[in-house]
Amino acid sequence: MNSTSLPVGRVLRIIAAVAILISGIVHLDLYFNADYRFASPDVNFGRSILLNGFGAGIVAIALVARKEWFVRLAGIGYALSTIVLFWYTHSGHTFLGFSHGGPVFEPSPQAQLSVIMGIIAIVALAASFVPAIDAADAPSGLPVVGVAFTITAIALIGLTLKWKPDDATTPSAAPTTTVATAGTTTDSTPATTAATTAGSTVDTTAGSTAGSTAPATGGSAVSIKDFKFDAVDLTVAKGTTVTWTNGDKQAHTATSSGNFDTGSIAAGATGTATFDTAGTFAYICSFHPFMKGTITVTG
Numbered sequence: 001m002n003s004t005s006l007p008v009g010r011v012l013r014i015i016a017a018v019a020i021l022i023s024g025i026v027h028l029d030l031y032f033n034a035d036y037r038f039a040s041p042d043v044n045f046g047r048s049i050l051l052n053g054f055g056a057g058i059v060a061i062a063l064v065a066r067k068e069w070f071v072r073l074a075g076i077g078y079a080l081s082t083i084v085l086f087w088y089t090h091s092g093h094t095f096l097g098f099s100h101g102g103p104v105f106e107p108s109p110q111a112q113l114s115v116i117m118g119i120i121a122i123v124a125l126a127a128s129f130v131p132a133i134d135a136a137d138a139p140s141g142l143p144v145v146g147v148a149f150t151i152t153a154i155a156l157i158g159l160t161l162k163w164k165p166d167d168a169t170t171p172s173a174a175p176t177t178t179v180a181t182a183g184t185t186t187d188s189t190p191a192t193t194a195a196t197t198a199g200s201t202v203d204t205t206a207g208s209t210a211g212s213t214a215p216a217t218g219g220s221a222v223s224i225k226d227f228k229f230d231a232v233d234l235t236v237a238k239g240t241t242v243t244w245t246n247g248d249k250q251a252h253t254a255t256s257s258g259n260f261d262t263g264s265i266a267a268g269a270t271g272t273a274t275f276d277t278a279g280t281f282a283y284i285c286s287f288h289p290f291m292k293g294t295i296t297v298t299g
């Protein structure tokens with residue numbers, strides 16, 4: 001080695017900084033490009049995503065500049081809390097509350113990049129707490145590995161941000177159990193049925209198919225826009241099929257635990273539930289539990 005040899009600890013901190021920075025860029029993208037800024041007026045959900053993005057930049061700079069234990073611990077805390085918040089801010093379908101089959105996270109495919117980068121940062125920083133690893137001289141090849149990782153990571157950002165579920169002719173992430181037939185039973189609950197019209201049904205006229213896919217028997221509509229159900233409290237007659245039309249760039253659901261669940265409704269798509277039992281059913285979006293509504297069914 002020469003006099004400029006690199007301690008492993010420094011390489012690990014740079015790797016963690018790059019990973020955390022990527023996680024933060026994902027959050028900034030969610031905020032500015034995926035409409036999460038519209039989730040801000042009433043709740044802090046959007047703002048928390050923005051804060052996460054800026055916080056990532058600060059933590060990343062600190063990790064590159066300083067090697068104190070508390071800086072590395074802050075890096076672990078940042079990455080861990082991001083992953084925990086993914087879980088906490090979703091009411092839950094599957095892994096960390098994301099939905100729903102398919103190869104990617106719904107509603108935010110880029111969020112899986114954030115999770116992967118968080119895990120990398122945690123592992124790298126945890127390793128830096130092992131004195132023997134931290135103090136060792138990096139093998140001459142390690143900086144090359146670091147550069148390769150950085151380039152790969154930046155390429156991943158580009159690819160992930162470019163990738164939009166809407167671009168696909170056949171939406172891989174959308175549930176494939178139903179086609180345009182509203183009210184198809186997918187729920188074992190006898191009282192109600194739920195179905196989701198996959199994004200493929202809106203190929204011709206996006207958004208306007210809600211009316212045509214709704215059954216003729218007195219369907220009722222709820223629009224979803226800017227992370228809100230526009231008919232917050234809807235009253236319908238028994239037997240009515242309610243159609244939710246998603247006008248956001250993000251997927252949403254209408255979910256009432258034990259009663260009905262539209263499943264993930266992709267951007268521009270519709271989901272339905274049929275109400276055969278009188279009563280009042282409070283529901284939320286399981287991806288964004290601050291989105292609330294009720295359906296009251298009159299006998």
Ligand SMILES: [Cu+2]
Pocket residue numbers: 227251252253285286287288291
């Ligand atoms: Cu939602």
